[in-house]
Amino acid sequence: MNSTLAPILPGSTIGMVGGGQLGRMFAIAAAKLGYRVGVFCGSSDEPAADVATFTVCGPLEDHSAIEIFADRCDVITLEFENIPAETIAACGRHAPTFPDASVLATAQDRLLEKSTLRDAGLPVTPFMPVANAEQACEAAKEFGWPIIVKTQRSGYDGKGQHRLSSADEAEAVDWQGGGDWIAEAMIHFEREVSVVVARRADGKSTTFPVFENDHRNHILDLTTLPANITPETENRAREIAIEATRCLDVVGLLCVEMFIQNIDGEQKIYINEVAPRPHNSGHVTIEACHTSQFEQHVRAICGLPLGNTDLIAPAAGMINLLGDLWGENGAPPNWQAALAVDGVSLHLYGKHAARPGRKMGHMSAVGDSLDDVTERLHRARNALRQ
Numbered sequence: 001m002n003s004t005l006a007p008i009l010p011g012s013t014i015g016m017v018g019g020g021q022l023g024r025m026f027a028i029a030a031a032k033l034g035y036r037v038g039v040f041c042g043s044s045d046e047p048a049a050d051v052a053t054f055t056v057c058g059p060l061e062d063h064s065a066i067e068i069f070a071d072r073c074d075v076i077t078l079e080f081e082n083i084p085a086e087t088i089a090a091c092g093r094h095a096p097t098f099p100d101a102s103v104l105a106t107a108q109d110r111l112l113e114k115s116t117l118r119d120a121g122l123p124v125t126p127f128m129p130v131a132n133a134e135q136a137c138e139a140a141k142e143f144g145w146p147i148i149v150k151t152q153r154s155g156y157d158g159k160g161q162h163r164l165s166s167a168d169e170a171e172a173v174d175w176q177g178g179g180d181w182i183a184e185a186m187i188h189f190e191r192e193v194s195v196v197v198a199r200r201a202d203g204k205s206t207t208f209p210v211f212e213n214d215h216r217n218h219i220l221d222l223t224t225l226p227a228n229i230t231p232e233t234e235n236r237a238r239e240i241a242i243e244a245t246r247c248l249d250v251v252g253l254l255c256v257e258m259f260i261q262n263i264d265g266e267q268k269i270y271i272n273e274v275a276p277r278p279h280n281s282g283h284v285t286i287e288a289c290h291t292s293q294f295e296q297h298v299r300a301i302c303g304l305p306l307g308n309t310d311l312i313a314p315a316a317g318m319i320n321l322l323g324d325l326w327g328e329n330g331a332p333p334n335w336q337a338a339l340a341v342d343g344v345s346l347h348l349y350g351k352h353a354a355r356p357g358r359k360m361g362h363m364s365a366v367g368d369s370l371d372d373v374t375e376r377l378h379r380a381r382n383a384l385r386q
Contacts, residue, residue, distance in 0.1 A: 005096060005201050005303055006303070007302060007303040007304060008074050008075045008096075008301075008302040008303060009302070010033050010034030010035055011034055011035070011036075012035060012036070012074040012075070012302070013035065013036040013037070013038055013053070013072060013073050013074050014030055014035050014036070014037050014038070014073065014074065014075055014076070014077065014298065014301070014302070015037075015038045015039075015040065015069060015070060015072070015073030015075070015076035015077070015091070015095065016037055016038070016039045016040070016048060016052070016076075016077060016078070016079060017040050017041075017060070017076065017077070017078040017079065017083055017087065017088065017091065018039075018040075018041060018048070018078055018079035018080050018083060019039050019040075019041025019042065019043075019046030019047060019048040019049050019055070019079075020041075020046060020047055020048065020079055020080065020349075021047050021048075021349035021350075021351075021359065022079035022080065022277060022278045023039055023041070023046075023047070023048030023052075023079040024047040024048040024050065024051055024349060024350065025278070025283070025286070025294045025347075026048075026077075026079065026278065026294045026297055026298070027039065027048055027051045027052050028051055028294070029292060029294035029295040029297070029298055030294075030298045031051070032295070033295065033298055035298065035302075036053040036054075037051075037052050037053050038052060038053060038054045038055070038056065038069060038072055038073055039052040039054075039055045039056070040055075040056045040057075040058075040060070040065065040066070040069040041055065041056075041057060042057065042058070042059065042060070043057055044057055045352060047349045047350040047351060048079070050350050054072065056068055056069035056072075060083055060084055060087050061084055061086070061087065063090055066087060066090045066091060067090075067094065069091075070090070070091045070093075070094035070095055071094055073091075073094070073095045074095060074096075075095055075096050075097070075098070075301055075302060076088075076091045076092075076094075076095050076096070076097040076098075077097070077098050077099075077252055077297065077301050078099070078104075078277060079277055079278070080277060081104060081107045081108060081275055081276055081277060082108065082154055083104065085101040085102075085104045085105045085108065086101070088100065088101040088104050089101035096201075096301075098201070098251035098252045098300075098301045099250050099251055099252050099276045100249075100251075102249070103248055103249060103250055103276050104276070106248060107248075107274065107275065107276050108153055108154075109152055109153055110150055110151075110152045110153070110182050110273075111127075111129055111152050111180070111182050113273075113274060114127050114182070116247065116248065117244055117247065117248075117271055117274070120243065120244075120247040122240060122243060122244055122247070122271055123240065123268075123269055123270050123271060124270065124271045125184045125185055125187055125259070125270045125271070125272060126142075126143055126184065126185040127182055127183065127184045127185070128142070128182070128183055129152070129180065129181070129182055129183075130149060130181050130182065130183045131175065131180065131181060132175050133167065133170040133171045133173065133175065135183075136149055136164060136170040136173070136181075136183055137167050137170055139183035140164070140167075140170075140183075143183070143184075143185035143186070144185070144186075145164070145165050145166065145186075146163050146164055146165040146186045147163075147164050147183050147184065147185065147186055148161060148162070148163055148164075148183070148184045148185075148186055149161065149162050149164060149170075149173065149181050149182070149183050149184075150162075150181065150182050150184065151179055151180070151181060151182075152179065152180040152181060152182050153179060153180070161218075163186070187259045187261055187270055187272075188261065189259035189260055189261050189270075190260050190261060190262040190267070191212055191227070191228065191229070191259075191260045192212070192213045192214075192215065192257065192258070192259060192260070192272070193210050193211060193212050193213065193227050193229065193237060193257075193258050193260055194210070194211045194213055194223075194255055194256065194257045194258065194279060194281045194282075195207050195208065195210055195211070195237050195238055195240075195241035195255070195256045195258070196208045196211075196241075196253055196254070196255045196256075196278070196279055196281070196282045196285075196293050196296075197241045197242055197244075197245040197250075197253065197254045197255075197256070198252070198253055198293075198296040198297065198299065198300040198306055199242075199245045199246070199250055199251055199252070199253075199254070199300060200251065200299075200300050200303055200306065201251045201303060202303070203246070204306065205242055205245060205246070205306075206296075206306045206309055207238045207241055207242060207309065208282065208285055208289060208293065208296075208309045209225050209226055209227075209234075209289075209309065209310075209311060210225065210226070210227040210229065210234050210237050210238065211223045211224070211225050211227060211281040211282070211284065212224050212225065212226075212227035212228060212229075213257075213281050217357070219320070219322070219357060219359075220280045220281060220320055221319065221320055222317065222318070222319050222320075222374065222377070223280075223281040223283070223284050223317060223318045223319075224284075224315070224316070224317045224318075224370050224373065224374060225284060225288065225311065225315070225316050225317075226311070226315070229260055229267060230267055232267075233260065233267040233269065236269060237258060237269055240256065240258070240269060240271065241254070241256040244256050244271065244274060248274070248276070250276050251300065251301060252276065252277070252297055252300050252301050253276070253277055253278055253279075253282075253293060253296065253297045253300065254274055254275070254276050255274065255275045255277070255278070255279030255281065255282065256271060256274050257271070257272040257273045257274070257275075258270060258271055258272060259272055278293050278294060278297055279293070280320070280359070280362075281318075283318050283347070283362050283364065284316050284317060284318035284364050285309075286345075286347070286364065287312075287316065287345050287364045287365070287366055288311055288312065288313070288316030288318075288364070288366055289308075289309050289310065289311060289312065290307060290308035290309065290310055290312060291306075291307025291308055291309055295307060296309070311366075312366065313366035313367060313368070314367070314368050314369065315366065315367050315368065315369050315370045315372070315373045316364065316365070316366045316367075316373060317364065317365055317370070317373040317374055317377050318362050318363070318364040318377075319362060319363050319364075319377040319378070319380075319381055320359055320361075320362050321333075321348075321359070321360050321361040321362055321363065321381065321384070322356065322357055322358060322359060322360060323353075323354035323355040323356055323357065323358040323360050324356045324357070325354075325360070325381075325384050325385065326354035326360070330353070330354055333384035333385065334383060334384050334385070334386045335384070337383035337384065337386045338363065338380040338381065338383045338384050339380075340383070341376050341379050341380040341383065342376070343365050343366070343367065343376060344363050344364070344365045344376055344377065344380040345363060345364050345365065346361065346363050347361050347362050347363070347364070348360065348361040349361050363377055363380055363381065364377075365377055365380075
């Protein structure tokens with residue numbers, strides 16, 4: 001970790017590898033702080049390209065395109081962890097790049113990621129590598145059925161993973177088609193939460209409040225905060241997330257997804273997965289907190305003072321908008337009806353094609369109670385179908 005870097009001040013150029021919605025919202029936050037943002041992505045019609053100062057298009061493995069992009073940047077970051085680590089290493093030869101390639105290599109391999117966190121003494125879900133149905137059954141003997149099997153590399157929003165309840169189900173998995181696999185114990189959790197940590201190159205860090213997450217079909221549906229956990233669990237979750245960020249040596253943002261298990265009235269925490277980037281659950285911070293996760297990302301990689309992460313209202317929430325809300329032939333939802341709901345903010349990502357399960361945008365709201373916030377968010381999303 002390089003703690004001697006001078007701050008990279010407004011007016012400088014930040015490079016973003018990846019052109020999706022995370023890059024788009026990052027670029028908007030950076031522009032507010034006076035930075036120029038260059039995006040390196042596959043095509044000029046990706047969401048971040050609409051708001052970038054400049055865009056360099058090409059395959060992420062194209063080293064000539066990487067050089068053209070990186071030579072124009074004062075600091076470089078990324079929006080998703082499945083970028084080739086070699087690409088980030090190449091960027092790092094031109095400008096400070098956060099997180100660096102070693103962080104990416106760890107985050108891209110679930111077995112390496114889990115092993116690193118476990119070896120640091122952090123509470124990860126029990127796991128072991130598996131390669132076939134027989135080994136999955138051995139894992140089930142140790143963990144008990146059901147188990148979760150995941151591809152060691154790639155996969156998100158439920159892709160590349162299976163919940164197995166028997167040897168017959170294990171036999172039905174295409175073990176050869178997914179590469180290497182990892183088996184995890186099924187945690188019977190009370191709730192799912194996440195913590196977003198921002199960390200600078202000098203090691204200074206801060207967290208956002210703990211987000212509580214509800215999923216539908218393995219895709220995040222609703223995030224609310226504050227999470228319905230005890231103050232002790234809140235503090236412990238934030239401590240665990242900071243320690244995970246430190247042991248992985250992340251500069252920028254790290255989201256730590258966790259399960260909260262209730263055992264005889266005591267809340268126990270398990271790390272599920274981590275992501276070294278802004279996170280879907282953190283979108284709520286745009287309206288909910290004094291500093292959004294995207295502005296905090298800018299501050300962290302540029303060595304600026306980290307912002308205030310406190311809530312600006314007692315309760316807040318964010319609800320995802322998937323492509324399922326669009327009608328036949330891509331007919332748009334009823335935006336006017338949704339925006340008639342008081343206090344609901346709409347964020348659309350500029351994606352041109354709506355598909356079932358594709359994240360097209362989100363809505364968020366703040367208020368005096370979670371009941372009020374969630375009622376308004378659901379009412380606004382339901383209005384989109386009117």
